[in-house]
Amino acid sequence: MDLVHKKIRAIFPYLRVSNITASYGCEMTGHFAIDPHPGPINSHMNNFISPLQPRPAVDKDCEEITRLRQELADYSNVLEKMGMTAEKLRRDGFGEQKCFECFVVEDTTTKTADGRAFLWGYALYFYTYSTWVGRVLFLEDLYVSAVYRGRGIGSKLFQTVAKAGITQGCERMKWEAYSWNKPSIDFYKNRGACDVTASENLNVFQMNRQELEHLSKS
């Protein structure tokens, strides 16, 4: 065990350091950075397993979600300046005009320096519509912080969102993933997902505010 791992173990004594190594080595897989192969959990971890159950996010989680979102962006090598702040997220997720729902996985044994829940991962989603099938759940982000991967948090979040979709009468769940993010894509495909960009030759287009304003005035 090298110095880094000793240090990590000192901070997080309940983590399996072997898994941390694996996490840093190959599981930091980007946009949808999840644990493709959740392994069996050591018995001494059991106390830490039950709290891994995702819970709905509350407004006090917005700082932590923003921190995780930034980790995800850094990993994904997205150069664009991230315009999201905890304040915007709070307004859009917990204000009068609710734009999304979110599940989080909280470390119930530790708090952040200012006493808020420390989050290991999150899944942010909203409901859309298809004129083919009806209601659709769109999974915007699914992310588990690197050192907490490998113990099924990503799987649990993914499954929890799927259950929410079924409860809400959705006929479909959709999301996007970078084509280079093979471990995450394998994770999805192993669970029955289909790459519709490939199978239906569907491309996604977008216009940002500047183009929209130009179009509106034309």
Next chain:
Amino acid sequence: MDLVHKKIRAIFPYLRVSNITASYGCEMTGHFAIDPHPGPINSHMNNFISPLQPRPAVDKDCEEITRLRQELADYSNVLEKMGMTAEKLRRDGFGEQKCFECFVVEDTTTKTADGRAFLWGYALYFYTYSTWVGRVLFLEDLYVSAVYRGRGIGSKLFQTVAKAGITQGCERMKWEAYSWNKPSIDFYKNRGACDVTASENLNVFQMNRQELEHLSKS
């Protein structure tokens, strides 16, 4: 002018037959079947131009929107059986749980056999969210029936939706198009759109109800 065009002109005396020819020849372009190059309008058409202004759909439009949606599906060669009915559309667009917004272009000179507005085109959209930029407008369908193309209805619908997005504080508009649908893709690109599937290597994934249920029980 051949027999077919004479017949069409007899039914729709105010249509420019040259444009009908063009429409059938090259502008029936699929998923987002629109008029890529709206030309100048003849002066005798002016009486018919002002009503081309899109208006918000009302629940009585659902039968016509469903009919146009079926035209779009037929054109797109989508073999999947369309599960959408006017009743479902009415429930999801005008019921208690409102899933989408819609603009339509109505022929103000003609009614359907049972006295409802006869529609030439529609744009159906809803609001989503990006953890990068905030609110996003997603354009699910943009369609103009083949014989009514070539006079700017698609442009007008597209612009009207963009304006709605700006009014609602959206930072982005997104949509999908088949990669084979070059005329529509050119239409979008000419208006400032970017193919993010190509530029960011983003692929779209989905799971349908059956896979979601399987995942939920695993």
